[in-house]
Amino acid sequence: MINLRLSIMMFLQFFIWGGWFVTLGTYLANTLAASGGQIGMAFSTQSWGAIIAPFVVGLIADRFFNAERILGVLHIVGAILMYFMYQADNFVAFYPYVLGYMVVYMPTLALVNAVAFGQMQDPSKEFGKVRVWGTIGWIVAGLMISYVFSWDSAVAIADGQLRYTFLLCAVASLLLGVFSFSLPNTPPKAVGQKTGIRELLGLDALVLLKDKNFLVFFLSSVLICIPLAFYYQNANPFLTEIGVENATGKMTLGQVSEVLFMLALPIFLNRFGLKVTLLIGMAAWVLRYVLFAYGNADETLYMLIVGIALHGICYDFFFVSGQIYTDAKAGESAKSAAQGLITLATYGVGMLVGFAVAGMITDRYTTEASVHEWQQIWLFPAAFAAVVFLIFLFMFKSEKEKINA
The missing domain is CATH 1.20.1250.20 (MFS general substrate transporter like domains)
Structure with a gap:
């Protein structure tokens, strides 16, 4: 039962990422008329999130709060930011929200691993069976965009329908945020330890x-x-x-x-x-x-x-x-x-x-x-x-x- 919950967590975690990140460049170029440089700026928010993530996990999650609770809060905040991305009608309005979103999303990659590892007796044998559901989630997101909703067809792109990927992922992020509070208890492991920037x-x-x-x-x-x-x-x-x-x-x-x-x-x-x-x-x-x-x-x-x-x-x-x-x-x-x-x-x-x-x-x-x-x-x-x-x-x-x- 625990592995089922962890698998659902992984599925939603990567469904969210695969559901908007793959088509981001197409959306920005065709719907928001962004330049190559601006599209590069939007994608680089992933890197800024990766740089900031260790501070969120190391200074907060590992010391003060349960990993599953921070995971829930970050995904709920992410759902709100994703909704604002859906509403933005130009790149200038869009960029602050995508930057904010990646700053709260990238730490969750480490947090889902922490939650999963915290429940496993032998992660080397058990983790792969859970983590594969993340890849499945990414695949399902792409298949839904192309074959269920057809948001990436030429007509749909011209009509701006790729915008709905953000709405879809906002709903998925909200679901994962709420679901996270039902995940197994994963208390901080570095309580009392001194951890510096180095x-x-x-x-x-x-x-x-x-x-x-x-x-x-x-x-x-x-x-x-x-x-x-x-x-x-x-x-x-x-x-x-x-x-x-x-x-x-x-x-x-x-x-x-x-x-x-x-x-x-x-x-x-x-x-x-x-x-x-x-x-x-x-x-x-x-x-x-x-x-x-x-x-x-x-x-x-x-x-x-x-x-x-x-x-x-x-x-x-x-x-x-x-x-x-x-x-x-x-x-x-x-x-x-x-x-x-x-x-x-x-x-x-x-x-x-x-x-x-x-x-x-x-x-x-x-x-x-x-x-x-x-x-x-x-x-x-x-x-x-x-x-x-x-x-x-x-x-x-x-x-x-x-x-x-």
Whole structure:
């Protein structure tokens, strides 16, 4: 019964995120007439939320209040902000609400994990069965937008119907907020402990950067977030603009692939080793964007579908492998700090820079008639990812670090 409640929590948590974030770029460009730079600003609120999240969780949740209660309050506040996003009729009015929303949403990613881990005897065996419902929630949100409501059809987009994604997610956020108060009791675990800014941001793990291999991995992780930002920001607007039907629904193939390749990841790590697995992940970024650059909605639609399906390799083989590598490199006392540092560097700094670059490149290749030169836009992250691939290939030395996957 507890696992059922935790699974519902995960489903709603990621249903909310997948229900508006995927189509955000399309909505801003077509309904609010936002520029590439403005769209980049909107997406970068995720990074600001990731930077602020450790303070919310570390200074408040871990010390003073039950995790499930803070989760409930944050999602109720999020529902209100989401409703204001639904009502906003221009980018200037929209931006403060999306910034506020991401500041309250990003901490909930750690909170749902805390609630889940707090109820498990053996998280290594139990967590995956609960967490997979989050991915299912993201997939269901995309399928509903495309195949149930058809909010991402050309006619619906022109009519501004993507606005309803915010209303849908506001309702889901309110439901999760109320539901959170029925979740198992998860009291704070750091009562009485002194936790400073250094610990919250994982700065204690900076000593790992003295290891040349880890430094190369760390810098590569930050740099590869720039191509990653292009996908989050431009994939849905691109597919929609060139005429791919049910683009949001088709993009859920990325999450399906993520689940499948997560299962394959241990096999690759054990058979080919860490370096090869990480290189496969980076090479997939290059291939994905080349496919996007030369695919279209007609005879080469399969290229776009393959590009979407590569998401599992792109994400799992680099980011998840990287988390496993970081865990292996860090000592017992620095594991949490090391993961915090990597998260801050990638989803915080890396993605912040990435969204800014994606916005500039998109504006650079957008005509006065608001027509995008998509081939040029996609070739930039392809080339950038190729450079990161080569840097990692020649500078990261294979090592026999024990990897538990």
